[in-house]
Amino acid sequence: MKKRVIFDLVLLGAVFYTPWWTVAILASLGAFLLPPYYEIIAFGILIDILYGARSLSLGGMLGTVAAFIIFLTASYAKKAVR
């Protein structure tokens, strides 16, 4: 639980201070290593709220859609390797 909270804080900092691809790599790691990493969806929404707008690509939902894709891909990958 403690590790999870620390990872969430690191990812939160990454959303504000690092390029989007760093966030994507960290989020993928979290989705793969932590048990159902639902927080990834909240981070996707945060990215869309911080940087997106409704008039932008995918209606400003790029972060959330990417978060769902990472979440689902990681779930299948976890099943495949276990």
Next chain:
Amino acid sequence: MIHRRDNSNNKSISGKNITLAVLVAVSFFILLYAPLRNTITQTVYVIAPTVWGFGDRVTDARDSFFANFRNRDFLVKENEMLLIEVDRMEAQVLDRNLLAEKVTKLEEALGRVRSDNRVVADVVAGPGRSPYDTLVIDAGAEEGINIGDVVVYSGSSIIGEIVETAPASSKVKLYSSPGEEQFVIVGQRNLPVVALGRGMGNFEAKVPQDSVVAVGDSIVSVKGDLIFGTVSSIEEKPAEPFKRLFFRAPFNITEIRSVEVIADKHF
């Protein structure tokens, strides 16, 4: 025994699926229902500029700390180079001021005086951080900025337009965002083309094969008073009816620290 384990697995999977379905519904409702999205955006933007400001202060402190350890000779050389550069730029500014004065006089003579209402804003989050190729600036509705206002850098380089405003901040969509299309004028022969954004200040355009365009030609806005960039390369194949122009903004878009918003000017 095995049967029971399967049942618990199935229950767990269906529980996860339900949770995921609820999350999908809630997420899309938040993002698609405009009043809710706007409320959350306004709330987040009460805190976000402070968080970004804190990060900038930490970066500045780190840079000044490490600057103490830099080689003295290197600093002296760097200082000399910077002084030369400052001299060169001062001369350019002088030249530019004279030109601006001439343009103003001509406009006055023609009765076409421009009266831009410009708001200077600092960039709090650049396109490197954003997956959308957007900038976040620290001026918003309180400064009279509206959606659609044109954003320029360094006085005359057009970079994008406002797509969302909060009381004290705004989001700028860069014209170089992938897939964005803009009408522009190329070169001295005023060739009208559609510029397609390629991200991070890069554009691409197609012109007929026999068009007279050269590397270094300026790309300006349709009204002709704002610069998009200069042609950096041309790709032509004799078999194709078009040649492809690649051009970019005359500065590194990730290094922009402040911009000007031309209030009530729409492109």
